[in-house]
Amino acid sequence: MNRDRNVLRVTTISIQGLTKRYPRVVALDQLTVDISPGVTGLVGANGAGKSTLIKMLLGLIRPTDGTASVLGHDIRRDGPAIRTLVGYMPEHDCLPPDASAAEFVMHMARMSGLPTGAARERTADTLRHVGLGEERYRPIGGYSTGMRQRVKLAQALVHDPELVFLDEPTNGLDPVGRDDMLDLIRKVHTKFGISVVVTSHMLGELERTSDHVVVLDGGRLAKSETVTALTATTHTLAVEVLDPSGGTDATETARAAFASADLNVRVDGRLLYVAATDDSTVDVIRDAIAGHDLGLVRLQRERHTIAELFTSRDGQTQGSVNDVHA
Ligand SMILES: Nc1ncnc2c1ncn2[C@@H]1O[C@H](COP(=O)(O)OP(=O)(O)OP(=O)(O)O)[C@@H](O)[C@H]1O
Numbered sequence: 001m002n003r004d005r006n007v008l009r010v011t012t013i014s015i016q017g018l019t020k021r022y023p024r025v026v027a028l029d030q031l032t033v034d035i036s037p038g039v040t041g042l043v044g045a046n047g048a049g050k051s052t053l054i055k056m057l058l059g060l061i062r063p064t065d066g067t068a069s070v071l072g073h074d075i076r077r078d079g080p081a082i083r084t085l086v087g088y089m090p091e092h093d094c095l096p097p098d099a100s101a102a103e104f105v106m107h108m109a110r111m112s113g114l115p116t117g118a119a120r121e122r123t124a125d126t127l128r129h130v131g132l133g134e135e136r137y138r139p140i141g142g143y144s145t146g147m148r149q150r151v152k153l154a155q156a157l158v159h160d161p162e163l164v165f166l167d168e169p170t171n172g173l174d175p176v177g178r179d180d181m182l183d184l185i186r187k188v189h190t191k192f193g194i195s196v197v198v199t200s201h202m203l204g205e206l207e208r209t210s211d212h213v214v215v216l217d218g219g220r221l222a223k224s225e226t227v228t229a230l231t232a233t234t235h236t237l238a239v240e241v242l243d244p245s246g247g248t249d250a251t252e253t254a255r256a257a258f259a260s261a262d263l264n265v266r267v268d269g270r271l272l273y274v275a276a277t278d279d280s281t282v283d284v285i286r287d288a289i290a291g292h293d294l295g296l297v298r299l300q301r302e303r304h305t306i307a308e309l310f311t312s313r314d315g316q317t318q319g320s321v322n323d324v325h326a
Pocket residue numbers: 022023025026027044045046047048049050051052053091201
């Protein structure tokens with residue numbers, strides 16, 4: 001397995017002008033983007049073209065126009081080769097209710113070409129890694145949504161792929177289940193060195209899971225950036241103060257003091273947000289606080305969150321990415 005794992009790749013997926021036209025809709029429109037090793041979040045509202053893109057990259061549906069390569073293989077010519085190197089967790093439920101997870105994942109391991117002994121070993125290892133214990137011997141029909149998602153993930157990993165496509169793996173999960181799944185996805189890359197392309201319509205999920213984010217909007221590329229660049233520090237300082245003598249209006253006192261020192265200040269609860277015009281802003285804040293005998297609890301530079309980058313000042317999400325939830 002993983003014949004090419006020792007190849008040091010700069011790009012896992014390269015896409016040029018990829019287009020898929022259906023009679024009534026252009027699902028993907030002239031998409032050009034490169035995807036590097038690591039965890040890449042592919043985000044977009046329902047119908048943005050995420051699943052269509054994944055199926056084209058797997059060689060399962062033919063593009064109308066454009067080209068792409070996955071792990072160096074052309075998607076038009078080399079679909080079968082791509083599918084031996086890549087794992088796929090589809091969005092919709094595809095599990096046989098009467099089989100157990102152990103039986104189903106073993107079957108998928110054998111289908112990928114593994115001999116019986118190796119398939120059995122990989123099945124046991126993979127089910128353990130995704131967190132399925134004794135329940136793996138029970139019929140899948142009785143599983144919770146979280147367990148079913150884990151089985152789908154296990155079948156995508158069982159042949160030890162170099163890259164996996166995970167289509168909406170957190171669908172239907174409650175917040176705790178979602179966090180567990182996101183941790184698991186991160187581990188797929190950090191622990192096993194497998195690159196991941198994970199789709200979601202929830203921007204907030206991508207921040208902790210992904211190294212890179214590609215945003216699709218109506219089949220077109222809206223953004224492709226590293227999470228570090230997207231969440232770079234802002235020019236806003238967050239300040240929290242207290243009154244050492246027990247007074248309760250410390251925040252309002254500080255706000256008035258900052259305003260009279262010509263700082264642009266906004267209050268949200270106990271936090272004061274100050275626009276940092278230059279390096280002297282921190283000194284002006286400290287002087288204003290000391291001048292009013294207040295104590296400084298916190299003074300830190302704010303970071304963007306991915307969600308707010310897609311939110312305009314009045315709190316509305318921008319453009320037609322408006323089904324994308326924070
Ligand atoms: N086989 C098909 N025939 C016709 N139209 C299709 C087909 N498959 C997808 N589409 C359309 O292409 C567009 C993109 O669909 P796609 O499933 O790729 O979006 P998505 O971003 O994965 O959304 P979702 O999260 O809802 O699956 C949608 O308008 C969809 O209705």
